[in-house]
Amino acid sequence: MSAVLDVSGLKTHFFTHAGVVKAVDGVDFTVSKGEIMGLVGESGSGKSITGFSILGLIDPPGRIVEGSIKFNGEEIANANEERLQNLRGNRISMIFQDPMMTLNPVLRVDTQMMEAILAHESVSKQAAWERSRDALGLVGIPSPEERLRAYPHQLSGGMRQRVAIATAFLNKPDLIIADEPTTALDVTIQAQIIHEAQKLTKQTGTAMIWITHDLAVVAGLADRISVMYAGRIVEQGGIDDVIDRPLHPYTVGLLGSVPTANRRGQRLFQIEGMTPNMLALPEGCAFGPRCHARTDTCHRQPSIEDIDERRLRCFNPQRTAEVVK
Amino acid sequence: MTVFIIRRLLQALLVVFMMSVIVFFGVNIVGDPVYMLVSPDADQADIEAAISRLGLDRPILEQYWLFLKGAAQGDLGDSFIFGEPALKLILHHMPATMELAFSALILAVVIGIPLGLYAGLYPDSRISKGIMAASIFGFSLPTFWVGLMLIMLFAVELQWVPATGRGDLGSFLGIQSSLFTLDGLSHIFLPALNLALLKISLAIRLTRAGVREAMGLDYVKYARAKGLSTRRIILVHVMKNIMIPVVTVMGLEFGSLIGFSVVTETIFAWPGMGKLLIDAILQLDRPVVVAYLMIIVLFFVLINLIVDILYSILDPRVRLQDQGA
Amino acid sequence: MTDMTANPALNADKPAKVETPFQRFRAEFFESKIATGALIVFLIIVLLAVLAPWITPQNPYDLAQVSVMDGRLPPGSEAFDGYTMWLGSDGSGRDLYSAILYGLRISLTVGLASGVIALLIGMAIGLVAAYAGGRIEAIIMRIVDLQLSFPASLVALMMVAALGKGVDKIILALVIAQWAYYARTVRATALVERSKEYVEAAQCLGISRFRVVFRHILPNCMAPLIVVGTVQTASAISLEATLSFLGVGLPQTEPSIGVLIANGFEYMLSGRYWISVFPGLALLLTVVSINLVGDHLRDVLNPRLKK
Numbered sequence: 001m002s003a004v005l006d007v008s009g010l011k012t013h014f015f016t017h018a019g020v021v022k023a024v025d026g027v028d029f030t031v032s033k034g035e036i037m038g039l040v041g042e043s044g045s046g047k048s049i050t051g052f053s054i055l056g057l058i059d060p061p062g063r064i065v066e067g068s069i070k071f072n073g074e075e076i077a078n079a080n081e082e083r084l085q086n087l088r089g090n091r092i093s094m095i096f097q098d099p100m101m102t103l104n105p106v107l108r109v110d111t112q113m114m115e116a117i118l119a120h121e122s123v124s125k126q127a128a129w130e131r132s133r134d135a136l137g138l139v140g141i142p143s144p145e146e147r148l149r150a151y152p153h154q155l156s157g158g159m160r161q162r163v164a165i166a167t168a169f170l171n172k173p174d175l176i177i178a179d180e181p182t183t184a185l186d187v188t189i190q191a192q193i194i195h196e197a198q199k200l201t202k203q204t205g206t207a208m209i210w211i212t213h214d215l216a217v218v219a220g221l222a223d224r225i226s227v228m229y230a231g232r233i234v235e236q237g238g239i240d241d242v243i244d245r246p247l248h249p250y251t252v253g254l255l256g257s258v259p260t261a262n263r264r265g266q267r268l269f270q271i272e273g274m275t276p277n278m279l280a281l282p283e284g285c286a287f288g289p290r291c292h293a294r295t296d297t298c299h300r301q302p303s304i305e306d307i308d309e310r311r312l313r314c315f316n317p318q319r320t321a322e323v324v325k
Numbered sequence: 326m327t328v329f330i331i332r333r334l335l336q337a338l339l340v341v342f343m344m345s346v347i348v349f350f351g352v353n354i355v356g357d358p359v360y361m362l363v364s365p366d367a368d369q370a371d372i373e374a375a376i377s378r379l380g381l382d383r384p385i386l387e388q389y390w391l392f393l394k395g396a397a398q399g400d401l402g403d404s405f406i407f408g409e410p411a412l413k414l415i416l417h418h419m420p421a422t423m424e425l426a427f428s429a430l431i432l433a434v435v436i437g438i439p440l441g442l443y444a445g446l447y448p449d450s451r452i453s454k455g456i457m458a459a460s461i462f463g464f465s466l467p468t469f470w471v472g473l474m475l476i477m478l479f480a481v482e483l484q485w486v487p488a489t490g491r492g493d494l495g496s497f498l499g500i501q502s503s504l505f506t507l508d509g510l511s512h513i514f515l516p517a518l519n520l521a522l523l524k525i526s527l528a529i530r531l532t533r534a535g536v537r538e539a540m541g542l543d544y545v546k547y548a549r550a551k552g553l554s555t556r557r558i559i560l561v562h563v564m565k566n567i568m569i570p571v572v573t574v575m576g577l578e579f580g581s582l583i584g585f586s587v588v589t590e591t592i593f594a595w596p597g598m599g600k601l602l603i604d605a606i607l608q609l610d611r612p613v614v615v616a617y618l619m620i621i622v623l624f625f626v627l628i629n630l631i632v633d634i635l636y637s638i639l640d641p642r643v644r645l646q647d648q649g650a
Numbered sequence: 651m652t653d654m655t656a657n658p659a660l661n662a663d664k665p666a667k668v669e670t671p672f673q674r675f676r677a678e679f680f681e682s683k684i685a686t687g688a689l690i691v692f693l694i695i696v697l698l699a700v701l702a703p704w705i706t707p708q709n710p711y712d713l714a715q716v717s718v719m720d721g722r723l724p725p726g727s728e729a730f731d732g733y734t735m736w737l738g739s740d741g742s743g744r745d746l747y748s749a750i751l752y753g754l755r756i757s758l759t760v761g762l763a764s765g766v767i768a769l770l771i772g773m774a775i776g777l778v779a780a781y782a783g784g785r786i787e788a789i790i791m792r793i794v795d796l797q798l799s800f801p802a803s804l805v806a807l808m809m810v811a812a813l814g815k816g817v818d819k820i821i822l823a824l825v826i827a828q829w830a831y832y833a834r835t836v837r838a839t840a841l842v843e844r845s846k847e848y849v850e851a852a853q854c855l856g857i858s859r860f861r862v863v864f865r866h867i868l869p870n871c872m873a874p875l876i877v878v879g880t881v882q883t884a885s886a887i888s889l890e891a892t893l894s895f896l897g898v899g900l901p902q903t904e905p906s907i908g909v910l911i912a913n914g915f916e917y918m919l920s921g922r923y924w925i926s927v928f929p930g931l932a933l934l935l936t937v938v939s940i941n942l943v944g945d946h947l948r949d950v951l952n953p954r955l956k957k
Contacts, residue, residue: 055550089552096550101543106565115561116551167551340796351812461945465938467888469895470911470930477923488919577799584804591896592915606811606898614811621804629799 003030003070004174004207005054010067010077012046012053021278023049023062025231028304031175034205036198038218038239040254041228042275047211050228051177053077054209055094056084072174090120093168097180099160103152110148113167120171135166139196158189162196169200176201179211194221215254219243227251230276230286237310247307247317249293285315293318333633337626344622345396348615349389392615401619402612404605411616415598421491422597424502425589426582428517429524434575436521437528444529445536446559456529463526468585472519472592479515486511489594516593520586524578531574535567573632580628584621678950685946692939695932699754706748711905725924738924740913746924749910750932756906757933760817761887764824768886769879771825772832776871779833780840781863791837794830802827806889807898815901820893824886835878839871873951880944884937891933907933 012024024046031037041047053064054071056079069077076087088094096102103112113132117123123131129148136144139162152160161181168176178197182190198221201208212218218225219239226236227250235248246252253271273290276282282289284299291298297315304313376382380391395401401412444453480488492512495505503509539545540563548562587599594600598617605613680686703709725738725746737746779790797805809823843866844850852862893899894908895915902909907929914925 057546057549085552085554087552088550094547094550096543096547098543102547104544104548104562104566106569107562115553115557119551119553119557164547348808348812351809461941462938465884465888465934465941467891467895467933467937469892470933473911473915473918473926473930477918477927481919481921581801581804584801584807587807588892588896602807602811603896603898618808618811625800 003032004035004072005031005209006068006070007050007054008068008070010050010053010069011065012049012058012062013065014062016061019279021062022231022281023278024053026067027228027231027233029226029233029236031207031209033174033207034201035224036201036208036210036222038222038225039209039211039228040213040215040218040225042213044275044278045228046231047213047228048179051094051179051209051211054177055088055092056081057088086120089116089173090171091173092175092177093171093173095161095164095168095176095178095181098184099157099164100184102164103160105152107151108148109150109152109155109163113148113163113170116167116170131170132166135170136163138169138200139163139166140192141166158185158193161185161189161193165193165197165200169204169206172204173206176206176208177211178208180213181210182217183212183214190217197221215243227254230278230281232286232313233304233311234287234313235310236312241308241310247310247312248314249291249316249318250287252318253292285313330630330634333630337630340626341619341622345393345619346389348618348622349392350385396619401616404610404613406605406608406610406613411612412620414601414613415616415620418596418598418601420501421503421595422583422586422590422599424504425513425516425520425586425595425597426579428504428513429520429582429586430575430579432517432521433524433528433578437525438532438571440525441529441532442536442559442564445533445540448533448537457533460526460529463522463529466522468519468523469588469592471522472516472589475515475519476592486514488515491596516589516595519593520582520589523585524575524582527578528571528575531571532567535570536563539563539566573635576632576635577628580621580625583624675950679946682946685943688939688942688946691935692943695754695936695939696758698751699758702748702751702755706745706751708745708748710744710749710752724922725928737928740910740925746910746928749905750907750929753905753907753910753929754932754936756817756900756904757887757890757908757936760820760824760890760900760906761883764821764828764886764890765879765883767821768825768828768882769832769875772829773836773871773875775829776833776836776840777863777868779837780844780867781859783859787837790833794833794837797830798834802831802885803889803892806893810893810898815899817900817904820890820899823893824889827889828882828886831878831882832875835874836867836871839874840867843867843870877944877948877951880940880947884940884944887940888933888937 007030008028010024010027011022014021014023027046027050029037029039039047039050049058049062052058054069054076056076058064064077067077068075071087071092076084103109110129110132113135114125114128117128117131118125133144133148136147141147141159141162147155147159147163152163155163161184165181168178181197182193185193194217197208197210200206210218210222222239224237225239225242226233227242227248228234229250235242235246235251242251243255246255250271257271271290272292276286276289285291285294285302288294288298293316295316300315302313302315304311306312307317373382380388383391392402399412400410403409404411404414407414440456444456447453476488479485490512492503492509493506494501494503495509496502497505503513545558545562548558553562583599586595586597587602589595590597590599591603598620601613602617604610605617698705728734737750739745740749775790775794779787806823806827809826810819813819813823840863844862852866890899890906891908891911894906895912897912900906900909905913910929911926911933914922914927914929917925
């Protein structure tokens, strides 16, 4: 499979009054055609900033300071605005977290969908309207003609997120970045939305990066998974490998804190401590202070290594992870 | 909708009635107009005659009753000085004031919104900082003093435009206004600018705050992620959201422009209702003062009513029912 | 992420020692050079006005000290009595420098007095509304909203039209024009505080409304009241000057800055600019410096800006 997206050594830093926040600090991954990559981490781990970096949507005081983002072989890190504008919404689409906030409240749904087509193609308004209607139909919205005439506040949260997904697929992009698209929704709606997204990627062969803090969501959705902590990827691999045999203590902890039916009655595992202050990261391994498996070597920064068909950034891989699980 | 409007109308009536009480009794406590109108060497009989001619000998409650009865029929009493119906005097001076206030409003919108938009989009540029500093001055400077400076600069020193008075009237579509002649425009320029200054500052601040808020919101980021041009994002997504509060406030400010025109008209000897009011206060011409105040109250109540209704039309999220009492 | 950058208070190299809220407020306030400068300018103006009788060459309203011979002299002229009139003289021969300082005394007195009285009345009414709740609160707030739909300048103008001239009447008019701003501020705080869970919890525990009003609402509305008070005082000074300029404010016997400017107006078209311009500049400095201080106070005290 050819890589749609190849990110390597990406560093996105924010130069604030208080100091430099290294929100993304050396991230590598690839996404192939038709593949869904789960990008998992706690809030503040840099997963959303990674997504925005790909689209070139980092605003000052932040900027991409290092690394390369190759999209279909083309270098787009720090590409000019015109080129990025051309790609956004056309070849690379994004779905945002909160559908209540992302649709413009004073514009009708048709305006907001059609403009995504008209910005990239010179087709008639009628054609754009028809494509928008068909796209709404594809994501399971009943009577799409009516919905097109509605204002966002007249739709429910789940309905709005479907509109956002339909919009993302409008121009048949090569890559979709979905930034926690189901976090703001009810669990039942969540499942439907995930199902729709999965179905559409398989149908169209679109690659997808699914950003989430919820391992349970990606477990049933993604092909591969990258776990981020404090701006770096700590573990990366095939979904089954990582979920069944996590090697990094952080991944182990994340998995242990997901309640599942077959562990009823047992205590949930808790990761000690709090998410780190990005302005004052600990020396060495950023996860060190919270790690139950830390040793003296952990005051040095671990590099990312290939182990058992996956990549890992840890001195003490958790071979006996099953015990904790 | 109808219930809402009827409720608002009843409320408006109550306000007008309350103001009539306050205004009438307030004004009638002030000094005795008779001694201003009767020559100093008039004897007691002349004074008595004047008092009874003006109806000042009746009990104040009866005076108020007569005033109310008259007011209901559009008769607000005769001016002590001109002997003409007060309402007629005011209506006669009203077009000049309206013309001035309208011109000022246009200036405020045409100058203020673009400047505010610029300052909001590039908050750190030097020009923006200059614009904001100027707007603080616009807020702080007393209108009358700026008026004096304008006269000194443009009329006395540079002699570009006349300092005082209203120019020739022109007729267009059956409307008589000095805006339709060159002489009229040259006369209205300074007073309109003077009256507009405060509102320009207001428009700048409102627009800037709105733009800055909107630019950070998800729907703008989403619009960027769809690959829309900056131009479309600002003109459609941002402006449409901002125009609602800006238009509302600027509309409400129309009333305050008419109120403020009292100052500007006095400085520029503009023959409007404001100058009429100041002259009437100084000459204790009570019916004219009362009539002016009643008209102004009516005006404000009407403007508030219209803005409320407009607001609910402009913003699809506002439901009239939600506003309640 | 961007939140951090929007917050100037977050400063990495700040020492970690515990600061009292007042110390922090002071440090943040003096961080702004403009606001500090404005505060100094305002204090100098107040000082000049207070010390006027001792630092001016003449008492402009003691007829024995004023000579008509000195009328309309340009800035820098020598007066009949031998001193230099650095800012020139007005139509009746008063030294403008002296007249301005004396005028500032009146303008500042009226502005501050009306500001303080309006603050006290507005705060009291706001607290009563917050304490009483229910119908009384609804009625009070209705009146406040109603009054706020008219611009303060217009309300003040209506009041002087009804009340007439004089220092007491002007102060009354300004108080009536401004109390509602303070009442609204108190009420806004009350709404925020009452919706907080700890207040709800306190009420469930049977703690009296009185305690809620005085322990929670009152302390929390002090900061916004100070901000509103600064801005309103500047606007009161400006408003008094405007009314006096129009001839419906203070009489000639109480010559505030506005009266001085009005007196100079008639000479302006003949090129004797100084009689209006210098008092105008004094007014400008006063109002702008207060507004700059108020603007910065708002930034420092606004809890919304500190996350």
